[in-house]
Amino acid sequence: MLERAMILVLSLSMIEASIHTHPFARFEKTNIIDYKCDKSWIIEIFETRNIYNCGLKCNEFADCRRFLFCETKSKCKLYLDGTDCILRGDATGCHCFKKLISCNGTKITCPWGFYGDNCEHIAKDCEDANSRGMTSHQSVVTRIKPLEAPAFDVWCWLKIPTSVTILNRYQQCSTEDFNRTLQEYEQGFGIVPWDNWLGFDKTLQVINSQKSLKLHVHFTANDWKKCSIYYNDFNLGNASTQYRFQTTSNYETDSRPTCGDSITGSNNTLDLRGRPFSTYDQDETSNGCAAQFGGGWWFADHPNCTDGFLTAKEYSENFWKNSFWGPNMKNKL
Ligand SMILES: *[C@@H]1O[C@H](CO)[C@@H](O)[C@H](O)[C@H]1NC(C)=O
Ligand SMILES: *[C@@H]1O[C@H](CO)[C@@H](O)[C@H](O)[C@H]1NC(C)=O
Ligand SMILES: *[C@@H]1O[C@H](CO)[C@@H](O)[C@H](O)[C@H]1NC(C)=O
Numbered sequence: 323m324l325e326r327a328m329i330l331v332l333s334l335s336m337i338e339a340s341i342h343t344h345p346f347a348r349f350e351k352t353n354i355i356d357y358k359c360d361k362s363w364i365i366e367i368f369e370t371r372n373i374y375n376c377g378l379k380c381n382e383f384a385d386c387r388r389f390l391f392c393e394t395k396s397k398c399k400l401y402l403d404g405t406d407c408i409l410r411g412d413a414t415g416c417h418c419f420k421k422l423i424s425c426n427g428t429k430i431t432c433p434w435g436f437y438g439d440n441c442e443h444i445a446k447d448c449e450d451a452n453s454r455g456m457t458s459h460q461s462v463v464t465r466i467k468p469l470e471a472p473a474f475d476v477w478c479w480l481k482i483p484t485s486v487t488i489l490n491r492y493q494q495c496s497t498e499d500f501n502r503t504l505q506e507y508e509q510g511f512g513i514v515p516w517d518n519w520l521g522f523d524k525t526l527q528v529i530n531s532q533k534s535l536k537l538h539v540h541f542t543a544n545d546w547k548k549c550s551i552y553y554n555d556f557n558l559g560n561a562s563t564q565y566r567f568q569t570t571s572n573y574e575t576d577s578r579p580t581c582g583d584s585i586t587g588s589n590n591t592l593d594l595r596g597r598p599f600s601t602y603d604q605d606e607t608s609n610g611c612a613a614q615f616g617g618g619w620w621f622a623d624h625p626n627c628t629d630g631f632l633t634a635k636e637y638s639e640n641f642w643k644n645s646f647w648g649p650n651m652k653n654k655l
């Protein structure tokens with residue numbers, strides 16, 4: 323449960339403040355999560371003994387949407403996005419706050435995805451949020467609210483503003499259990515933007531209205547080398563077809579070297595096209611693929627199950643078998 327009490331309200335008046343340049347901010351206390359590693363984008367770290375200085379600074383920086391203050395270390399960290407803070411180990415004396423609205427005198431800022439004079443509206447998808455001012459950033463945690471669903475956080479990857487991230491993996495930090503039931507795969511799990519699966523319910527809400535879809539698989543290595551592969555005419559069935567994976571045409575890539583294709587299968591034996599989604603409690607294969615490999619996926623009906631298994635708990639042989647990195651991929655991600 324998220325603690326809803328708002329305890330940090332800064333109401334400042336500067337001597338030169340006029341009606342148009344009145345600095346103010348409202349923050350909400352959020353949670354501190356004990357997690358293996360933090361990939362948050364830090365804007366600034368500085369020393370202060372007073373939590374209010376931390377809030378003031380976050381207000382000053384329009385880009386700051388969240389901060390972490392630790393009394394014992396007299397340290398303040400300002401972040402670009404997100405709701406909760408990640409801290410490994412003992413969090414005694416630390417406090418995490420999310421900015422709900424602020425004005426530094428010239429500019430109103432809302433959490434990503436919110437907009438309006440009082441941050442009262444929520445964007446309906448990443449594209450909508452992007453058109454309201456996220457363009458200067460590569461990717462941020464964003465709140466969206468599709469027409470017929472409650473609001474939720476997604477990782478908006480703004481290189482392609484119309485996209486939505488349905489699965490995020492950080493092999494180095496992976497602690498999430500992907501060996502879950504179909505119901506959990508429907509609802510989604512994990513923490514955005516760390517290891518997480520958005521869930522079929524939310525994914526279908528987001529892609530509902532879109533006519534032409536492309537599935538992107540994108541890898542970034544430790545040394546920042548990247549590759550991408552796109553599956554055209556992608557579509558996702560609903561519950562009645564157990565979320566069938568559909569793409570009519572083949573893949574394409576614009577990266578050099580390419581990622582290689584581990585989904586449509588070089589020999590059509592491990593072609594995942596047209597396959598329903600399998601979990602250990604609702605396996606659609608004759609080989610118990612989901613329980614065997616420990617994750618939900620669109621497994622082929624073949625003893626080898628798949629060559630591309632991005633929900634693997636940790637790096638496995640078949641994580642992305644036809645990668646140009648080959649067996650070295652394990653050391654790369
Ligand atoms: C308020 O934030 C904007 C955008 O970051 C910045 O350009 C401006 O200088 C800031 N104003 C003050 C008074 O800090
Ligand atoms: C699933 O999709 C089919 C065809 O698009 C539609 O006829 C059916 O009503 C949908 N079922 C559910 C459970 O949403
Ligand atoms: C590809 O298919 C051919 C003929 O169906 C078969 O002989 C060969 O072993 C297959 N290769 C792989 C890697 O599955």
Ligand SMILES: *[C@@H]1O[C@H](CO)[C@@H](O)[C@H](O)[C@H]1NC(C)=O
Nearest residue numbers: 501602612613614615616617
């Ligand atoms: C996945 O979970 C199921 C059910 O708990 C279990 O039977 C299976 O062994 C697990 N698979 C792996 C690889 O851990």
Ligand SMILES: *[C@@H]1O[C@H](CO)[C@@H](O)[C@H](O)[C@H]1NC(C)=O
Nearest residue numbers: 589591592624625626627629
């Ligand atoms: C299945 O796996 C075995 C053992 O790794 C391999 O020899 C065989 O070529 C694989 N078949 C396919 C169709 O991938």
